[in-house]
Amino acid sequence: MTKNNTPTNGIVIEYDSGIIPPPHSHVFRIAVDLNSKPLKIELDLHYTDREELSDEEIFDEGFTMDDDFSFKGEIDAVWTDVISKFYSSAKWSGKSLSEAGITISPIESGKTGKAKVPADQEGWLILAQNLIQAIYETNKKELPLTVKYRWVENDSVKDCSLTVHFSNREVIFTTGNESRNLNWDYAIQLVKTIYTPDYHYDLAKEEPGKKRGSYINCGDGYWHELGKGVENIDSSYDAVGKIKEGFEILLKE
Numbered sequence: 001m002t003k004n005n006t007p008t009n010g011i012v013i014e015y016d017s018g019i020i021p022p023p024h025s026h027v028f029r030i031a032v033d034l035n036s037k038p039l040k041i042e043l044d045l046h047y048t049d050r051e052e053l054s055d056e057e058i059f060d061e062g063f064t065m066d067d068d069f070s071f072k073g074e075i076d077a078v079w080t081d082v083i084s085k086f087y088s089s090a091k092w093s094g095k096s097l098s099e100a101g102i103t104i105s106p107i108e109s110g111k112t113g114k115a116k117v118p119a120d121q122e123g124w125l126i127l128a129q130n131l132i133q134a135i136y137e138t139n140k141k142e143l144p145l146t147v148k149y150r151w152v153e154n155d156s157v158k159d160c161s162l163t164v165h166f167s168n169r170e171v172i173f174t175t176g177n178e179s180r181n182l183n184w185d186y187a188i189q190l191v192k193t194i195y196t197p198d199y200h201y202d203l204a205k206e207e208p209g210k211k212r213g214s215y216i217n218c219g220d221g222y223w224h225e226l227g228k229g230v231e232n233i234d235s236s237y238d239a240v241g242k243i244k245e246g247f248e249i250l251l252k253e
Helices: 055-060 078-088 121-138 184-194 239-252
Strands: 010-016 026-033 039-047 069-075 101-108 145-153 156-165 170-175 178-182 213-217 223-225
Touching: 010 121, 026 121, 039 121, 069 121, 078 121, 101 121, 145 184, 145 239, 156 184, 156 239, 170 184, 170 239, 178 184, 184 239, 213 239
Parallel strands: none
Antiparallel strands: 010 026, 010 101, 026 039, 039 069, 145 156, 145 213, 156 170, 170 178, 213 223
């Protein structure tokens, strides 16, 4: 495992999902000019091997017939330091990529260098996905993610929401008429935990509950009761409890 990260003008992130079946299988390429402000960025995303699938099979998996996406433009310069620091601290496996995964290529003097395989594949994939989401928001393809939460205890009803702006790496917590910014890493970890448990949509409601309990709306319009309509997948990790704890801490601050 090596670490040799000289200063670079930019980087190219390339990903291949490998043997994941369609319509989920995809590839993407992100090129970033780290010397530009705002940050100049290019994205080419293509979903693969869909030729033998019917339209219905694609729709049933939550996709459309027009999921490929290309973008060439700018995003907020806040991402420059994030990418630069991630690259400068990266460790390289020293191996070639066998099937699926991420490769990183430095850009110097307008030329793309040799692709390297980062050891932290998951970390780079998360960074790339966050960049894609930032592009979607900047391009108005998607709105920022808003998660709503209700905590009912005795006669007390507390409502709040968490809005994640990937475009400028801001997370806004709102309760009543008050709003405040949250630490990005803390908030993203909470969001990651929110999507860890199993959500039973057959028990979901269009309105939040009024009886004692905790209720969550993950942005799709449906309300789920934690502990009943939302259950842990892994008994060794209490994601439901972590979600409750996270929001209750925010509501008490």
